[in-house]
Amino acid sequence: MLEMRNIRKIYNPGTVRALCLFEDFNLMVPQGQFVSIVGSNGSGKSSLMNLLCGSILPDAGQILMDGQDITKMSEHRRLKRIGRIHQNPALGTCSGMSILENMALADNKPKRMNLMPGVDKKQIGRYRDLLRPLGLGLENMMNARAGTLSGGQRQALAMVMSVMTPLDFLILDEHTAALDPKTSDIIMELTQRVVREHSLTALMVTHNLRYAIEYGNRLLMLHQGGIVLDVADEDKAATRLEDVLGLFTQISVELGN
Secondary structure, three states: OOOEEEEEEEEOOOOOOOOEEEEEEEEEOOOOOEEEEEEEOOOOOHHHHHHHHHHOOOOOOEEOOEEEEEOOOOHHOOOOOEEEEEOHHHOOOOOOOHHHHHHHHHHOOOOOOOOOOOOOOOHHHHHHHHHHHOOHHHHOOOEEHHOOOOOHHHHHOOOOOOOOOOOEEEEOOOOOOOOOHHHHHHHHHHHHHHHHHOOOOEEEEEOOHHHHHHHOOOOEEOOOEEEEEEEEEEHHHOHHHHHHHHHHHHHHHHOOO
């Protein structure tokens, strides 16, 4: 379970540009829940992801992971249990390394570094087996550099790499935003399969309202650092795209847009 208690976050404190984004913000995500998060620019979506991953720290409040207080835990320590797929496909893989080297690096993430070879040739067959279900032909391109792959191929590779070692939570930060519609659909199907097969707790930020409606079992809408819509399970299944668009429109009108 992920839990945020009474979170406060101020950007540029003590200046004329000070912005209090979160004030007494609370969120509880039970184990195994797949949460889709939507909201306008500046609503707090990316900040929420950064707080959970440890990229930024709150000014007050607590963040708990299965009851453990991780509020001040460093980002690299959190990432032993949290996988993160970024909007930019280049951030999930090492461009100058081959597919094989990238997968070996992910496979060795929880291990202590030493002077042994980074690639275990005995694992190549297993790596190919992990890539084959993607249907992208990556299993036949093991020596190709990640930087030569398409955005969709890199996101798919990053997704596979993220779950090569035991993982509890998956953070998806607009991970289809840089992809074309067809590739985005492929990555979303892969996302759903990975979450189900590994029984992950997942939080997905997206600007694609169709994905937010179709995927996951909970839907949140953020606005100015607060939750203005929270539906789950049967209520989410009954939520229509028109309902979410209507709320977006209402908020836009209230802001004078």
